[in-house]
Amino acid sequence: MQFLNGITLLLVYQLVGEVTVRLAGVPIPGPVLGMVMLFITLWIRGQAPESVEQASSALLAHLSLLFVPAGVGMMAHFDRIADEWIPITFALLLSTVITMVVTALVMQLTTRWLVKPVAATEEQGHE
Structure with missing residues (x-):
C-alpha cells in the first residue's frame, strides 16, 4: 500500500x-x-x-526499463538517424559542452554564495 x-x-x-x-x-x-x-x-x-x-x-x-521505448525509437528511425548523423553529433557535442559550462558556473556561484557566510562567521568568531 x-x-x-x-x-x-x-x-x-x-x-x-x-x-x-x-x-x-x-x-x-x-x-x-x-x-x-x-x-x-x-x-x-x-x-x-x-x-x-x-x-x-x-x-x-527498474530505471533501465524506461529506456526501452527510446531504444525502440532509435531502431525504428535508424535510417533517418544514419542520414542525419552529422547534425545529431554536432547537437550532442554542443549540448554536452554547454551543459558542462553551465554546471561549472552554477557550482562556482553556489560555492561562493555558501562559502562567504561561513568565512564571515569564522572571522567574527576570531575577533
Missing part, C-alpha cells in the same frame, strides 16, 4: 505540473515543473515520506 501511495503522490505532482504549464503557458515541460514542486515540498518538510522513498527506490531499481 505504501508503494501505491508513493506512486500516486509522484503522479499527482506530475499532473499538477502539466496542468500548471498548460494554464500558465510556461515554456518548460510539465513533469519538470512537477518535479521542482515536489523538490520544494520535500525541502520544506525536511524529509521524504516513507511511501515516496519506497516508490522512488522501486522506480530507480
Whole structure:
C-alpha cells in the first residue's frame, strides 16, 4: 500500500505540473515543473515520506526499463538517424559542452554564495 501511495503522490505532482504549464503557458515541460514542486515540498518538510522513498527506490531499481521505448525509437528511425548523423553529433557535442559550462558556473556561484557566510562567521568568531 505504501508503494501505491508513493506512486500516486509522484503522479499527482506530475499532473499538477502539466496542468500548471498548460494554464500558465510556461515554456518548460510539465513533469519538470512537477518535479521542482515536489523538490520544494520535500525541502520544506525536511524529509521524504516513507511511501515516496519506497516508490522512488522501486522506480530507480527498474530505471533501465524506461529506456526501452527510446531504444525502440532509435531502431525504428535508424535510417533517418544514419542520414542525419552529422547534425545529431554536432547537437550532442554542443549540448554536452554547454551543459558542462553551465554546471561549472552554477557550482562556482553556489560555492561562493555558501562559502562567504561561513568565512564571515569564522572571522567574527576570531575577533
